[in-house]
Amino acid sequence: MSKGTNKTKLLRDFCSIVLEPKGQLLYINGKTEDEVARSLERVLLTMRITSSEPKELAFVVDGWALEIILTRYKEAFTELAVLSKTAICCRVTPSQKAQLVKLLKSCDYRTLAIGDGGNDVRMIQQAHIGVGISGREGLQAARAADYSIGKFRFLKRLILVHGRYSYNRTAFLSQYSFYKSLLICFIQILFSFVSGIAGTSLFNSVSLMAYNVFYTSIPVLTTVLDKDLSEKTVTQNPEILLYCQAGRLLNPSTFAGWFGRSLYHAIVVFLITIHAYANEKSEMEELSMVALSGSIWLQAFVVTLEMSSFTFLQFLAIWGNFAAFYVINLCISTIPTAGMYTIMFRLCRQPSYWITMLLISGVGMGPVLALKYFRYTYSPSAINILQKAERSRGPMYTLVNLESQLRSEQGNSTNSILTAPVKNKNSVYEPLLSDSPMASRRSLASSSFDIFQPAQSRVPAAYPRNIKTS
Numbered sequence: 001m002s003k004g005t006n007k008t009k010l011l012r013d014f015c016s017i018v019l020e021p022k023g024q025l026l027y028i029n030g031k032t033e034d035e036v037a038r039s040l041e042r043v044l045l046t047m048r049i050t051s052s053e054p055k056e057l058a059f060v061v062d063g064w065a066l067e068i069i070l071t072r073y074k075e076a077f078t079e080l081a082v083l084s085k086t087a088i089c090c091r092v093t094p095s096q097k098a099q100l101v102k103l104l105k106s107c108d109y110r111t112l113a114i115g116d117g118g119n120d121v122r123m124i125q126q127a128h129i130g131v132g133i134s135g136r137e138g139l140q141a142a143r144a145a146d147y148s149i150g151k152f153r154f155l156k157r158l159i160l161v162h163g164r165y166s167y168n169r170t171a172f173l174s175q176y177s178f179y180k181s182l183l184i185c186f187i188q189i190l191f192s193f194v195s196g197i198a199g200t201s202l203f204n205s206v207s208l209m210a211y212n213v214f215y216t217s218i219p220v221l222t223t224v225l226d227k228d229l230s231e232k233t234v235t236q237n238p239e240i241l242l243y244c245q246a247g248r249l250l251n252p253s254t255f256a257g258w259f260g261r262s263l264y265h266a267i268v269v270f271l272i273t274i275h276a277y278a279n280e281k282s283e284m285e286e287l288s289m290v291a292l293s294g295s296i297w298l299q300a301f302v303v304t305l306e307m308s309s310f311t312f313l314q315f316l317a318i319w320g321n322f323a324a325f326y327v328i329n330l331c332i333s334t335i336p337t338a339g340m341y342t343i344m345f346r347l348c349r350q351p352s353y354w355i356t357m358l359l360i361s362g363v364g365m366g367p368v369l370a371l372k373y374f375r376y377t378y379s380p381s382a383i384n385i386l387q388k389a390e391r392s393r394g395p396m397y398t399l400v401n402l403e404s405q406l407r408s409e410q411g412n413s414t415n416s417i418l419t420a421p422v423k424n425k426n427s428v429y430e431p432l433l434s435d436s437p438m439a440s441r442r443s444l445a446s447s448s449f450d451i452f453q454p455a456q457s458r459v460p461a462a463y464p465r466n467i468k469t470s
Contacts, residue, residue: 024050028061033072036065040073040080047083058086066092070099078103097123110245114155115141131155161231164244169223171250172306175258179302180216182259183295184208186266194274203288204339215296215325219303219318228308233386240383261302261368268364269294276356285343289329290353294360296325301365305372308387 026043030036043059050057059080061069066089069077081087081104089100097113101123104111113120113127117137121144124130132145133152142148149158184203191202203211234240243249273291300322307314326344333344347353376384 024057026057026059028059028065028069030065030068033068036068037073039065040069040076044076044080044083047080057084058088059084060088060090063089063091063093063096066096066100070096070103074103078107082107094119094122098126101126112159114152115145116152117141131158156235157231160234160238160241164234164241165227167244168228168249169226171254172223172226173220174250175255176220176303176306178255179258179262180299181212182262183266183269183298184211186263187270187291187295190266190270202284203292204285207288207292210328211292211295215321216299218321219300222314222317223307225311225314226307226309228383229386230390233390237382237386240386243381243383264367265295265298265364269298269360272356272360272363276352276359283343285340286347289340289343289347290356293325293347293353293357294364296322297357297361298364301361302368305365305368 026046028036028039028043030039047057047059089096092100097120101111101113105126105128110129111127112129112131113123114131114133115121115124116133116135118140120132120141124132124141124145129147130145132139132142132148134142134148134150147158149155188202191200192198201208229240248254269291273287273294277287277290300318303318326348329340329344330348332338333340333342335341380388
């Protein structure tokens with residue numbers, strides 16, 4: 001936290017609100033370079049010694065000492081900043097605020113800066129994400145920021161609720177876009193082997209354009225309405241934000257899963273279509289329409305399966321678009337000059353066409369459904385467990401309560417998914433921290449300075465009441 005306000009008042013407020021009985025506030029000060037160096041060395045040595053203990057530490061540095069440190073002892077201060085979970089910088093200049101953010105960015109950290117005045121503009125612009133507070137000090141910070149909020153307390157909702165929902169939706173949208181494009185590409189590649197690498201396209205240009213622009217784009221846009229957990233559950237369990245920080249929904253392994261799904265679905269669509277119409281005198285356009293229909297069927301089921309919540313608009317976009325596919329192609333089939341003249345009418349009158357569609361859907365979605373059922377039932381993540389608690393409409397458990405409940409129901413195998421035990425530390429839910437660049441720092445005890453503090457009624461006695469100021 002960087003501030004230019006009165007140091008005494010700031011420290012008094014901080015100590016009265018934040019500091020726990022086990023906590024300790026360290027000071028870096030001095031009037032000369034030697035005094036500042038000794039003070040920095042003392043605080044860094046203390047931080048190294050207590051880094052493996054449950055005691056929570058924070059340090060305070062003023063603007064004069066910070067100027068000397070950033071000039072002559074930047075490496076030592078960087079190590080101190082990484083080891084510490086809270087730092088208070090008093091009476092700092094706008095350039096020093098920006099230097100502090102730049103220092104953390106050099107350590108491969110994702111930084112967020114929040115300010116409410118013109119002196120915070122440089123810091124906000126230097127951070128990866130800038131948040132400006134529009135208030136009594138004007139709108140300079142709000143105009144320079146990526147996001148603008150009315151009060152500081154809205155930061156919790158911005159990050160936990162809107163930030164997490166945005167990450168989930170962006171992760172699905174980006175990977176699904178690759179999936180639907182790769183599906184058609186793989187079908188074209190498979191067809192090229194059958195056609196003797198003649199360069200003939202299975203699909204005409206109009207169908208390809210409509211597939212990307214209309215048939216598969218409109219349903220996926222409804223992900224902006226999708227919510228895997230309610231806002232109340234998310235705010236009560238801020239620990240699940242670590243899933244986003246660890247990149248659990250958008251990483252090479254998840255992308256490989258979507259890549260494999262597109263390849264499998266392309267093989268299913270192509271092989272079933274070819275074998276279903278191998279013994280019939282089918283036109284090229286007829287074979288193309290069967291393969292395209294199978295792809296559209298799979299797209300509708302994939303989007304439906306990946307949705308966690310449904311609204312009327314989502315249902316209308318997915319299945320209304322599915323019905324519009326047939327309406328549009330039936331209309332085109334009535335045009336004599338079109339290459340698809342009467343194609344769709346003939347297909348819809350054939351029982352083999354509908355059997356082929358059902359077979360493509362069953363074979364294509366069967367393994368996907370089985371895999372999701374196995375993960376949801378036998379190897380659930382913390383998010384899956386919270387979803388079960390929501391859908392059961394019973395009492396809403398926190399992750400701490402769910403952990404003890406899972407021990408009695410599913411044993412140690414499921415419990416290992418929920419908790420990452422740390423020696424000599426309180427049991428805290430911190431999943432997959434090894435995937436994060438901050439794993440070495442976060443694998444310590446639960447922070448006594450956690451800004452996303454859950455309600456007091458649900459916090460057990462062993463779990464400290466924490467606030468984190470950044």
